[in-house]
Amino acid sequence: MFSSSITSYVIAIIAFLLHTSAYGQDRTINAEINPGCNNCSLESTLVYIRAEGQTDTIHQVWDFTRGIPTIILAVSGTNSTMQIAWDGIRPVNFTMNETVRYSFATAIDKLDLLPYKDYATELPHLIHTANSTLVDISLVNLTTSRYYNSSRFALHLVLVSTDSATDTMHNVMRKSLDDEHTPGVFEIIEIKTPASLSSEAGGFVQFRPVGYTQRARNVGSSTIAHVSDFNRTSLPDWSTLKTFYRGFDEGNLLVQDMVVCFGEPGDGFYKRYNYTAWSYTIGYGAPPIEGFSLFVIVIISVGLGVPVLLALSGVLYAVRRKYRHNAHTQLTNED
Ligand SMILES: *[C@@H]1O[C@H](CO)[C@@H](O)[C@H](O)[C@H]1NC(C)=O
Ligand SMILES: *[C@@H]1O[C@H](CO)[C@@H](O)[C@H](O)[C@H]1NC(C)=O
Ligand SMILES: *[C@@H]1O[C@H](CO)[C@@H](O)[C@H](O)[C@H]1NC(C)=O
Ligand SMILES: *[C@@H]1O[C@H](CO)[C@@H](O)[C@H](O)[C@H]1NC(C)=O
Ligand SMILES: *[C@@H]1O[C@H](CO)[C@@H](O)[C@H](O)[C@H]1NC(C)=O
Ligand SMILES: *[C@@H]1O[C@H](CO)[C@@H](O)[C@H](O)[C@H]1NC(C)=O
Ligand SMILES: *[C@@H]1O[C@H](CO)[C@@H](O)[C@H](O)[C@H]1NC(C)=O
Ligand SMILES: *[C@@H]1O[C@H](CO)[C@@H](O)[C@H](O)[C@H]1NC(C)=O
Ligand SMILES: *[C@@H]1O[C@H](CO)[C@@H](O)[C@H](O)[C@H]1NC(C)=O
Numbered sequence: 001m002f003s004s005s006i007t008s009y010v011i012a013i014i015a016f017l018l019h020t021s022a023y024g025q026d027r028t029i030n031a032e033i034n035p036g037c038n039n040c041s042l043e044s045t046l047v048y049i050r051a052e053g054q055t056d057t058i059h060q061v062w063d064f065t066r067g068i069p070t071i072i073l074a075v076s077g078t079n080s081t082m083q084i085a086w087d088g089i090r091p092v093n094f095t096m097n098e099t100v101r102y103s104f105a106t107a108i109d110k111l112d113l114l115p116y117k118d119y120a121t122e123l124p125h126l127i128h129t130a131n132s133t134l135v136d137i138s139l140v141n142l143t144t145s146r147y148y149n150s151s152r153f154a155l156h157l158v159l160v161s162t163d164s165a166t167d168t169m170h171n172v173m174r175k176s177l178d179d180e181h182t183p184g185v186f187e188i189i190e191i192k193t194p195a196s197l198s199s200e201a202g203g204f205v206q207f208r209p210v211g212y213t214q215r216a217r218n219v220g221s222s223t224i225a226h227v228s229d230f231n232r233t234s235l236p237d238w239s240t241l242k243t244f245y246r247g248f249d250e251g252n253l254l255v256q257d258m259v260v261c262f263g264e265p266g267d268g269f270y271k272r273y274n275y276t277a278w279s280y281t282i283g284y285g286a287p288p289i290e291g292f293s294l295f296v297i298v299i300i301s302v303g304l305g306v307p308v309l310l311a312l313s314g315v316l317y318a319v320r321r322k323y324r325h326n327a328h329t330q331l332t333n334e335d
Pocket of ligand 3: 039087088089
């Protein structure tokens, strides 16, 4: 759960329909908000996306109903469907009418303060395909206790995949030749599931090791994103992950977590700007190397006020400018 110091978080969602000619693989994408829920207000937000391909369909669930931002991918047959049962405002049962061939999920289950931690030690430009989603997180004006005035925030990321429970996720660092949009940052970190490492038929998380301390993302506002090792853990109680994976064999469910934190020496800690932003791509298949077919963007903003509208318009503008030439976009905007 997010700590109680967080008074609100706001989500805004953009879904883009696109053609993925770069890969010769088209997926028909449909997005719905709170499907099957008769009594949901805007307080509960679950976005369901069905991306139907020629050989399989990727079902995506973005869930914000329990305070733990969660993204679940489930790969199943082309004609497979997912039904969601609700208890009024929260999903309580996910039913697929065909077997799930593979599933991968991430959730941000905790936001931690790291007091007095310092490190001895710039805008991510990540690529999206029909199989992946960009997640952008901003931590804005979080009220921090004065006892923690020299502190930074850390994101706890839970990773789940339908791989053997005794296996492990892999952290693979790749060098990129392109730093056009991330000046000075040539590294790309890929967290790969065992299936992704061995055959690329698995889940991955991809990001540049960089966060931003101001809304304007440039070299001057960038800071280092540190990534911890993986620890084995279990599905968080009362989470949508727990609900979704209830029927799965536990021996066949790899659950690990990792911590991502931000900062470098002498940067004045979080309170210097009261702002930290980070983004990552989550997907299925081969992590993208090049090609620019944008699928979807999720924006999660944690903090006071409603900074999201500003951020959103900025993103929209950038994205529109970028993709105007090569993609027809359909916008589903919820707020
Ligand atoms: C999916 O449904 C379509 C149309 O009903 C059908 O032509 C196709 O054979 C089905 N595919 C599978 C794998 O069942
Ligand atoms: C799942 O439901 C879809 C849509 O109703 C149908 O086309 C498909 O055949 C179903 N799959 C199975 C295995 O029943
Ligand atoms: C629907 O929401 C209203 C108000 O929140 C509540 O009183 C009612 O019991 C809910 N109905 C169901 C079926 O959950
Ligand atoms: C979930 O739904 C399926 C199909 O409707 C049903 O068989 C199962 O018992 C339900 N599980 C729970 C925990 O409600
Ligand atoms: C927090 O900042 C105040 C004022 O700058 C200072 O007096 C206090 O000692 C600091 N607290 C800690 C725990 O560093
Ligand atoms: C992993 O677990 C060890 C021992 O419980 C702990 O010291 C360490 O901080 C944990 N690492 C992460 C990333 O949670
Ligand atoms: C950040 O928030 C803290 C505590 O609310 C405040 O003392 C500080 O001045 C703020 N910094 C900025 C740059 O707004
Ligand atoms: C997307 O997934 C399909 C199979 O689900 C795979 O064949 C294809 O290579 C993937 N695309 C990318 C770009 O990874
Ligand atoms: C954050 O706090 C600063 C300084 O108090 C204020 O100018 C800014 O509008 C706040 N941002 C949001 C999103 O509330």
